[in-house]
Amino acid sequence: MHDSPPKIKVEQFSSWYGDKPVHKEISFHVRANEVLGIIGPAQSGKTTLLRAINRTLELTAGARSTGTIQVDGEDVRWVANVYELRRKIGMVAPLPVGLPLTIYDNVAFAPRCAGLSRKSDLDALVEKCLRQAALWDEVKDRLDSLGTKLSGGQQQRLTIARALSHQPEILCLDEFSIAIDPVTTMRIEEVLKELRKDITIILVTNLTQQARRLADRTMFLWNGEIIQLDRSEVIFSENPGNQKTYDYVHGIFG
Amino acid sequence: MNSTPSSPATSPAPFVSNPRVRRKLRQERIAQAVFATMVVLMLLPLLGILVYLVVRGAPLISWEFLTTNPSKGMTAGGIWSALLGTVWLVVVSLAFSAPIGVLAAVYLNEYAKDNWFTRVVNLAVVNLAGVPSIVHALFGLGAFVLFFGMGRSILAASLTLAVMTMPVVITATREALGAVPMSFREACWNVGATRWQTIRRIVLPNAVSGILTGVILEISRKAGETVPIMFTGAVFFRAIPEGDLFAYRLTDQCMALSMHLYTVTTQVTGAPAALPFAVATVLILAIILINATSIAIRAWLRSHRKW
Ligand SMILES: Nc1ncnc2c1ncn2[C@@H]1O[C@H](COP(=O)(O)OP(=O)(O)O)[C@@H](O)[C@H]1O
Numbered sequence: 169m170h171d172s173p174p175k176i177k178v179e180q181f182s183s184w185y186g187d188k189p190v191h192k193e194i195s196f197h198v199r200a201n202e203v204l205g206i207i208g209p210a211q212s213g214k215t216t217l218l219r220a221i222n223r224t225l226e227l228t229a230g231a232r233s234t235g236t237i238q239v240d241g242e243d244v245r246w247v248a249n250v251y252e253l254r255r256k257i258g259m260v261a262p263l264p265v266g267l268p269l270t271i272y273d274n275v276a277f278a279p280r281c282a283g284l285s286r287k288s289d290l291d292a293l294v295e296k297c298l299r300q301a302a303l304w305d306e307v308k309d310r311l312d313s314l315g316t317k318l319s320g321g322q323q324q325r326l327t328i329a330r331a332l333s334h335q336p337e338i339l340c341l342d343e344f345s346i347a348i349d350p351v352t353t354m355r356i357e358e359v360l361k362e363l364r365k366d367i368t369i370i371l372v373t374n375l376t377q378q379a380r381r382l383a384d385r386t387m388f389l390w391n392g393e394i395i396q397l398d399r400s401e402v403i404f405s406e407n408p409g410n411q412k413t414y415d416y417v418h419g420i421f422g
Numbered sequence: 423m424n425s426t427p428s429s430p431a432t433s434p435a436p437f438v439s440n441p442r443v444r445r446k447l448r449q450e451r452i453a454q455a456v457f458a459t460m461v462v463l464m465l466l467p468l469l470g471i472l473v474y475l476v477v478r479g480a481p482l483i484s485w486e487f488l489t490t491n492p493s494k495g496m497t498a499g500g501i502w503s504a505l506l507g508t509v510w511l512v513v514v515s516l517a518f519s520a521p522i523g524v525l526a527a528v529y530l531n532e533y534a535k536d537n538w539f540t541r542v543v544n545l546a547v548v549n550l551a552g553v554p555s556i557v558h559a560l561f562g563l564g565a566f567v568l569f570f571g572m573g574r575s576i577l578a579a580s581l582t583l584a585v586m587t588m589p590v591v592i593t594a595t596r597e598a599l600g601a602v603p604m605s606f607r608e609a610c611w612n613v614g615a616t617r618w619q620t621i622r623r624i625v626l627p628n629a630v631s632g633i634l635t636g637v638i639l640e641i642s643r644k645a646g647e648t649v650p651i652m653f654t655g656a657v658f659f660r661a662i663p664e665g666d667l668f669a670y671r672l673t674d675q676c677m678a679l680s681m682h683l684y685t686v687t688t689q690v691t692g693a694p695a696a697l698p699f700a701v702a703t704v705l706i707l708a709i710i711l712i713n714a715t716s717i718a719i720r721a722w723l724r725s726h727r728k729w
C-alpha cells in the first residue's frame with residue numbers, strides 16, 4: 169500500500185454539547201482523494217463530526233471537544249485563519265439552502281467574501297461551479313433570479329455549487345439526499361464521481377447503498393463510537409467481521 | 423348513505439345531523455360572533471375619537487394654520503413653532519436612538535453569547551420599556567439638563583426621548599433579526615464568511631422591513647410624548663421665523679405639538695373652542711401618516727421577500 173500523508177487525521181476526538189457526550193475518543197483518518205462514507209443511525213454524531221472538522225461546532229453555545237483534528241497535518245484548533253480553513257472544506261447540509269440572493273450571487277458569495285471582485289473571474293468561476301454541480305444548463309438563462317425560488321433538487325445542486333465556489337480540497341456532504349427526489353440524487357452521485365478525481369470527499373449518508381456505490385472506505389458510526397471502518401467491499405459484504413455492522417447494513421438493526 | 427341511528431354506540435355517519443353535531447356548530451357560530459363583537463368594541467372608541475377630533479378641529483386647519491406661529495397669547499395664529507419643534511425633537515432623538523438601538527440589537531442577537539450578562543441586558547431592555555415616562559423625565563432632567571450641563575434644550579429633550587424609546591427599536595430589531603432563518607447564517611459560515619460579512623450581506627438586508635417598522639413606531643411614540651420633554655426642553659411659547667426649517671438650534675428650547683395641546687386645553691383662556699381639536703387632529707393625523715408609511719413599506723418589502 170502507498171503511504172501518502174492523510175488529508176484529515178482525527179485522534180482521540182471527544183465532544184460534548186453541554187454535559188451530553190457525543191463522540192468518545194474516536195480516531196481515524198481520511199486519505200487524500202478518497203471517498204470516505206460515514207453511515208450510522210440518527211443522533212450518532214455524524215453531523216457533529218463534520219462541524220468539528222470545519223470548526224463550525226464552536227459556533228454552537230455549549231459545544232466542547234478534546235483530542236486533535238488535523239487537516240493537511242495542521243491542527244484545526246490552532247490554524248491562523250479559521251475562515252481559510254473553512255474555505256478549504258466544502259460543506260453541504262442535509263436540507264438545501266438557497267441564500268436569499270440571485271443564483272449568480274449564491275455562487276459568487278464565498279469568493280466575494282474571500283476578496284475576489286473581478287467580474288470576469290467571478291463569471292468564469294460561477295459557470296465552472298454550476299457546471300460541476302450539473303445545474304448550469306437549467307439556470308444559465310436566469311442567473312439573476314432568486315436562488316430560493318428554485319426547486320428543492322435544484323437548490324441542493326446550488327448548495328453544492330456554492331460549496332465548490334471557494335475551491336475546496338475536501339468536500340463534506342451531510343445526508344445530501346434526504347430532501348430530494350431519487351432522480352436528482354442519482355445526478356448528484358454522478359457529479360460526485362467526477363469530483364472524486366480532484367478532491368477528497370466525506371460522504372455522510374442515510375442511504376447505506378449510497379456509501380456502497382460511492383465510497384472507497386466506509387465508517388460505521390454509532391452512538392459516538394466507530395464500530396467499524398474498512399473498505400466498502402468489506403463493510404457491505406456478507407461477512408463484514410462485525411455483527412453490528414452486518415445488522416445495520418442489512419436493516420435488522422434495533 | 424348509511425343512516426341507521428338504531429345503535430348510538432357506533433360513530434354516526436358524517437353529515438348526518440344529530441344533536442351533538444348541531445350543538446358544536448352552534449357553539450362555533452357563537453364563538454365567532456363573540457370575537458367579532460370584541461373587534462367592533464375595540465374599533466368604536468378609536469373611530470369615535472378620530473371622527474370627533476376631525477369634525478371639531480377641521481374648520482381651523484389650513485396651510486396657514488400649519489405655517490404661522492401662535493399669537494395673541496396663543497388664542498390666535500397657527501402652530502408653526504410647535505410643529506417644527508416636534509419635528510426637531512423627533513429627528514434629533516432618532517439620530518441617537520435608531521443607530522444605537524439597531525446596532526445594540528445586532529450585537530445582542532448576532533454576537534452575544536447566552537450568559538448572565540446578556541440576560542441582565544435583556545432584562546434591562548424589557549424593564550426600560552415599562553418605566554413610566556415621568557421617571558424618564560426626571561432622569562433626563564437630572565442627567566442631561568443638570569449633570570451634563572445641556573440645560574433645558576432640544577438636545578436634552580431629544581436624548582431623554584431617545585432613552586425612553588430605545589427599547590422599542592431594540593425589541594423590533596431583535597425580532598426582525600430572529601426571523602432570518604439560522605440556516606442562512608450557517609450556510610455563510612460554512613463557506614468561510616465572517617460573522618460581519620454574514621450580517622452585512624444576508625442578515626441585515628433581510629431584516630430591514632422589521633427594523634424600519636421598529637424605527638417608525640419609535641417616531642410616533644416620540645411625537646406623542648409630553649411629560650419627558652416638558653421637564654427637559656419644551657416651553658409653552660416661543661416665536662420663531664416662519665417658513666425656516668432651521669429656525670431652531672440644538673441648544674434652543676422649543677415648542678412641541680403634544681405640549682401645545684396641553685397648553686391650549688388647560689392653560690389658555692379665550693381661545694376658540696376648535697383650537698385644541700385642531701392641534702390634536704394635526705398630531706394624530708401626523709402619527710397615522712407615519713404609521714401608514716410604515717405599513718406601506720412593510721407591505722412592499724413583504725411582496726419582495728426573498729425566500
Ligand atoms: N445544537 C445541539 N445542541 C445540543 N445537542 C445537540 C445539538 N446538535 C446535536 N446534538 C446532539 O448530539 C448528538 C449527535 O447529533 P448529530 O451529530 O446531529 O447526529 P447525526 O448527524 O448522526 O444524526 C445527538 O444526540 C443530538 O441530540
Ligand SMILES: [Mg+2]
Nearest residue numbers: 214215216342
Ligand atoms: Mg445529522
